[in-house]
Amino acid sequence: MRNLVYSWVVILAFLSCQTKSDFKIETVDFLKLEESYLEVATVADSLDVPWGMAFFESNIIFTEIRGKVKKLNLENGEISTLLSLDSVFHQRTPGLLDIAIQKNKKKEPYVFLNYTTKEGKKVTSNLVRYTLHTDTLLDPDNLLTVKGSTGHNGSRIYIDKDDMLYWATGDAQDNERPQDSTTLNGKILRLNIDGSIPEDNPIADSYVYAWGFRNMQGLTLDKSGKIFTSEHGDAIEDEVNLIKPLRNYGWPLVEGMVDTESEISKTKGLDIEEPIRSWTPVIAPAGLSYYDSGSIPEWKNSLLLVTLKSQSLRVLTLGENNTAITDEKVFFSNRYGRIRDVLTAPNGDVYISTSNNDWNPQPGFPLTSDDRILRIRKINSSPQEYIEEDVRSDTLALDGALLYKNFCSSCHKDNGMGVPGNFPPLKNSQRVKEPSRFIDVLLHGTDGKQPIDGVMYNEPMASFSFLKDEELSAIANYVNSKFGEGNRISPEEIKKNR
Ligand code: HEC
Structure with a gap:
């Protein structure tokens, strides 16, 4: 019995050593x-x-x-x-x-x-x-x-x-x-x-x-x-x-x-x-x-x-x-x-x-x-290669792609396909194709109570009216060119609907 216990101790010690040396950080x-x-x-x-x-x-x-x-x-x-x-x-x-x-x-x-x-x-x-x-x-x-x-x-x-x-x-x-x-x-x-x-x-x-x-x-x-x-x-x-x-x-x-x-x-x-x-x-x-x-x-x-x-x-x-x-x-x-x-x-x-x-x-x-x-x-050493603090870009240029990336793509995704059941696709969206309805979503958000293409999304979308007319126009034109029919929405049209 003593031998058995002893051999277990040895095996356990061996095993734990093994995990230790296998632990690669x-x-x-x-x-x-x-x-x-x-x-x-x-x-x-x-x-x-x-x-x-x-x-x-x-x-x-x-x-x-x-x-x-x-x-x-x-x-x-x-x-x-x-x-x-x-x-x-x-x-x-x-x-x-x-x-x-x-x-x-x-x-x-x-x-x-x-x-x-x-x-x-x-x-x-x-x-x-x-x-x-x-x-x-x-x-x-x-x-x-x-x-x-x-x-x-x-x-x-x-x-x-x-x-x-x-x-x-x-x-x-x-x-x-x-x-x-x-x-x-x-x-x-x-x-x-x-x-x-x-x-x-x-x-x-x-x-x-x-x-x-x-x-x-x-x-x-x-x-x-x-x-x-x-x-x-x-x-x-x-x-x-x-x-x-x-x-x-x-x-x-x-x-x-x-x-x-x-x-x-x-x-x-x-x-x-x-x-x-x-x-x-x-x-x-x-x-x-x-x-x-x-x-x-x-x-x-x-x-x-x-x-x-x-x-x-x-x-x-x-x-x-x-x-x-x-x-x-x-x-x-x-x-x-x-x-x-x-x-x-x-x-x-x-x-x-x-x-x-x-x-x-x-x-x-x-x-x-x-x-x-x-x-x-x-x-305590100084490595040859390293990364540093990130450069921050708190101001966004009037670039539709960049604005879309910052304000829309976390939900609707870079490819405009959204997330099934959570965020609707913008690609081929009827609402994107109709300028007045698209402007309405951007300025007033949605209430989450209407099905889109037969699917209910359980969260409403917030309004983006805090963005400037020019910014909303840049986003809308980007979305239209990438995922819609290429319609243009001018800053003036956005302004009219505020
Ligand atoms: C936090 C997530 C989120 C963000 C960010 C977001 N949306 Fe949405 N969006 C939604 C949800 C959820 C719906 C569906 C809401 C509903 O059913 O009422 C929606 C619906 C829409 C629709 C209607 C689609 C259809 O086919 O009827 C459009 C258009 C739209 N979003 C455009 C945008 C644009 C452009 C941006 C960026 C300015 C944006 N969204 C940012 C969540 C988001």
């Missing part, structure tokens, strides 16, 4: 900042939309959108499945979304998951607590359920060092809820670790901490406890917000700053909190992580934001008191595809996860190695 890029050189390397591949990541010991515990929770051992590269959830409702954007792990418990900490489920026609979004054992998650406890939908479920969860939980919920495609402080959608919610309402919440007996949100995709806290979120705008105005208790962030009355006549009149008497940064054209922001390590000095005290549509990592430098963004640098545009989440490890390494197997891959993706988790780490 493949360098994909070197990046040069002002002073530092960083290495970008693949630490895991062939994943299925790793949506949320959290750190535990020397592991990254991550979710996959179709319902798996996995553990990536960063010492030997092994990936094991901790939990397979059969009850997850996944379709396009809903599914198993974010994960957070209790920070101040070293052994068997709580793990918080957010996922959508569906019974009959009813979709709900659930915040469920588990306990982490070595190779599994046990003892599920459903802490809180809010209305879900086939889109706009958010969400992100964050647990701070004092065991306070924050949950950034989506509006569940219901425009009434974000402004109604008695519902839990389109809100920042604050909970105790057992799911109860904290006694010091700003509204007595309510989870609600702040409201007026559409579809938040990123949530992080800085070292003093300031809360930051990233959020998808409709067709314009993606945002990063600094969250304060009892504040109203405006959706759906306002997008971005309160700066149009209609926004000013709609919000009369309401005190709206504006974003600390907004983007038009949209970038589709996703995960957000506060970075305060000295290990990459150029990034110290910044928000790391990853994006889906613009497929980049953005470093948003925080100014004095962390109440404003003073600089923005963009990296990796279109190199790794859509990026879903970002995680700062205790040692200052940064991990990002790609999202190229999701419902909306961009041209050239997914790669056969997708989805990947990439590690970004400072190195």
